């Protein structure tokens with residue numbers, strides 16, 4: 001049992017080390033398609049020029065086997081842990097942290113992690129409570145899914161929270177998302193994915209907004225009311241005219257994804273977490289026997 005746990009921990013570490021670099025270099029197909037689609041529908045000259053440059057940037061990264069952006073971000077993981085996966089989450093966390101550090105040192109990657117007060121570097125993209133892991137536990141399953149979503153600071157700085165009141169309703173939610181995106185302007189390197197979290201509590205709404213940006217582009221929330229809100233926000237945000245990199249144009253966002261939780265009857269929290277055009281994402285499934293299957297599109 002101990003040997004199995006040790007081997008599994010090594011597999012999770014290997015997966016994390018691969019996922020972090022893979023995500024930074026090779027963006028998923030749904031994002032590539034969304035950027036090419038944006039390029040085709042953009043009518044402003046400056047916006048089109050920006051999108052041409054972004055698509056060229058992706059091609060150059062492919063050809064040179066290099067990063068799509070210099071900001072290697074904060075390593076954020078989403079771990080779906082099966083009830084019968086025989087490695088404790090404490091060890092899964094260790095493996096994700098060690099894999100992040102290994103990738104940073106071996107590639108090498110820029111290390112962004114600093115102490116919040118001293119601003120001194122805390123290590124190879126690790127530190128106190130870094131990397132960040134979102135956990136989900138799945139009953140009647142023995143696998144582990146890990147998704148790595150490196151998050152650049154330009155877009156993470158454009159995160160917003162408002163405790164709307166219930167009387168503000170869906171209209172208040174839409175207004176806050178719109179105001180947030182307008183205030184952000186060109187700072188989060190648009191066009192990207194606007195993640196919106198609604199309901200729960202203040203902290204959980206932001207957690208949900210981060211989960212929203214981790215989904216493949218254009219997927220819709222299974223709740224039809226939430227999916228309708230995603231459609232409406234997507235159309236609304238692209239009417240702002242902010243355009244690629246804030247230089248004006250038709251394409252301000254590639255998509256808007258919304259995640260929700262039920263909430264208190266007197267709460268109506270809304271959180272916005274922006275993901276830039278370099279919406280990097282890479283996933284792996286780890287089986288009980290330690291086999292790793294990398295999944296390009298999850």
Ligand code: SF4
Pocket residue numbers: 069070071073151152153154155156188189276277278
């Ligand atoms: S916001 Fe995104 S595209 Fe802009 S510099 Fe940061 S990682 Fe790169």
